[in-house]
Amino acid sequence: MKRLLTNMRNVALRDALCFGGYALYLVFSYMAFHSFTLFAPASALDAVSQTLFLATVLGSRVCVFVAIAFFSLRSTGPDTLVSVLVACGVALFGFLVCGMALQFSIDVEFGRILPWLMFGGVCLGAGDALMVLLWARFCKTFTLRSVYLFVLLSNMASLVIYFLMTLLPPALVIPATAVLFVISSVCVKRSISIRVPAVSEYSLPVAKSAASRLWRPVFGTMVFCFMSGMMMQISGQQELPLSTVQETSIVSSGIVVAILLVPVLVVSKPPNLSRLYKMALPLSAAGFLLLPILWNAAGGIVNAFAQLGSMVASIILWCMLADMARDTRLPSPLVFAAALACTNAAQLLGVLVGFFNASSITSGGIMLTVIALVSLYLLSMLSLFLFKDKGLALEEPATPAPQLVVREEQWFSARCEEIASTHQLTAREQEIFVLLAQGRTVHGISEKLYVSENTVKSHIKSIYQKLGIHLRSELLELVNHVDDEFDQQAKQIR
Secondary structure, eight states: OHHHHHHHHTSOHHHHHHHTHHHHHHHHHIIIIISOGGGTTOTTOOHHHHHHHHHHHHHHHHHHHHHHHHHTTTOOOSOHHHHHHHHHHHHHHHHHHHHHHHHHTTTSOHHHHHHHHHHHHHHHHHHHHHHHHHHHHHHTTSOHHHHHHHHHHHHHHHHHHHHHHTTSOGGGHHHHHHHHHHHHHHHHHHHHHHSOOOOOOOOHHHHHHHHHHHHHHHHHHHHHHHHHHHHHHHSOGGGSOHHHHHHHHHHHHHHHHHHHHHHHHHOSSOOOHHHHHTTHHHHHHHHHHHHHHHTTOTTTHHHHHHHHHHHHHHHHHHHHHHHHHHHHOOOHHHHHHHHHHHHHHHHHHHHHHHHHHGGGOOTTOHHHHHHHHHHHHHHHHHHHHTTOOOOOOOSSOSSOOOOOOOSOHHHHHHHHHHHHHHTTOOHHHHHHHHHHHTTOOHHHHHHHHTOOHHHHHHHHHHHHHHHTOOSHHHHHHHHHOOOHHHHHHHHHHO
């Protein structure tokens, strides 16, 4: 707790309020997509309509994430202000369409309103995707410990605000949720401008290395999201009052977030995300284990367990993505959009599978027991290989390289700069190239630049490819070999 208070003293109150905009974004997400509180004004809205709305939201998210991941390979993307304005404009139009559709659902045949409600879901999904990537850009500027603490505190604050929002009259739900989204967009613009901009550069070997290190947690989160989406359709949640679902969700989520906060408050070292990730396994397993027994009893606790497993996995994955983007300097839209496209697609698949099979599943039926047993088996298999890291092997043994005898510091700097410019090395690659030429080891470079050894190795592979070499000794020969023209330039420098 003392460490938490120390960290909070180092943050200005105005900055802390801006950072709190992420909590408001989470409240918007809860209201619109998780508990369907957005539909409170139309209490007669059936489960089929809610499912179709959620499917359009998820489909819209996936399309936006895929498009942004693709274009981030070729462009740095629009200015933050432009992104915020686009996200706000699209989302507010979605709020307007949904609000009008729900208002007219009282007097008009609902079949004529449903297409408009789904169109509003497309707009809200697109605005949500843009906003989450803006917050991802902000989170990239933090260290792993800081982003973990930030995300958990934001989740805790969002649950409190979400509880207050549930007390609003139904007619004010949509306007209040729209206001939260707008305030969050203002906060993210301010938050990004407060932080030191994170440098981004794309390198194919680095991107491949990041993908090889992230695919396991991304795949694991996809499984949790699939099961969460499916459980929402088959657990009988729609048969429960909205207030009951909200209360169960708030209490259970608050307990889990508090448990996740304990390690970062007690231990000064960066959190062990692999161990924390494994919390999601028993939570989801408990949901499916209790499914044939409780169905929708105890306030929908069965569905809550499955949702909690997905929540824990998503929080940990978010921190991993932020740390990876910061460590490798890859563009945050690329890292986050690629991963979130996969997890949202998995959730969409789970929703559709559960939706088309929900009619054949009844309380006490054999089908329900089969689903529970198969899901438990999948979770147990998932736990066997989820975090088996494999090191990235270089073509060169990890032995200290021979030290380069530098003739003169100015000469050495000029020579390295010439090679980096000729072979179009990125800024990070040039840093590592100079350190390699000085004879530093991978471990030494990692400690000096405060990045992981895997990231250093992937940059070295990219450097070797651009220089057309395979060994450290060839790099040293390249630096030492100069032609007459460069010698004359070096003399002018001296």
